[in-house]
Amino acid sequence: MKVFIRYMVSARCKMIVQTIFLKIGVPFKIVNLGEVEVFGVISAEQREELRTDLLKLGLELMDDKKHVLIEKVKNLIVEMVHYTDELPRVKNSDYISAKLQHDYTYLANLFSQTEGTTIEKFIIAHKIERAKELLLYDELNLTQISYKLHYSSVAHLSSQFKKVTGFTPTYYKQLKQNGRNTLENV
Structure with a gap:
């Protein structure tokens, strides 16, 4: 059980x-x-x-079975972005669908109705939090971070980072008070 x-x-x-x-x-x-x-x-x-x-x-x-399924989606994304070294090399939709054995369209609609955001926006929010963490550790450069998080380019990561945080990754790294969120609040 x-x-x-x-x-x-x-x-x-x-x-x-x-x-x-x-x-x-x-x-x-x-x-x-x-x-x-x-x-x-x-x-x-x-x-x-x-x-x-x-x-x-x-x-x-x-x-509630629907809320359980939504939590499975969230936990899969958290695990995928924060706790694995390499993100899957397949599309996120295919990966989530295969792991949870549900049609992605059903999962996406259920997620949006329940959470008020899309699965993709949820993934982006977590990828940006992961990027913040990697920037703070200062072990990887921006090119390595964009590769690790499967961005097509540094420009794509920088663009999403600025859209979500309001800062460029470089400026964010220079800030004294780096505002990271807990995973529960992403």
Whole structure:
């Protein structure tokens, strides 16, 4: 049985969720971004305690299948952009569709209706946050960052970066207060 959790987008969230499951005595097998595979059935009392404990930490237990699917899309994008070294070499739509085994048009429409933005804009926002992070680390130059994030050119990355942040990547790097967002707020 799988349990789905909204806003679970980082390794720290995974550790927190594991601690909660241990605390309430629900045996689990795997904790992934946004989902936990548990052994057996969770009692009503355990489910309510789980819901309460998660809410205290800004996480949310999900029951609605459409919201679960939207969270899977979000978590797949977060994992794809922030936690893998290489982005897939196929179109984002093909990758998401194949991974979630749903028609992309259905996913895109559902995502837009629920989130008020498109999947592409969500991906761009996360790619820009990743670019900010890589700029701050100062280990890669702009050409390497644009290649790593699969931009067609440095100009394309710079254009999207400026459109999203209001700054050029070079100017952003020079700022003293670099305003990065947490993954939950992208």
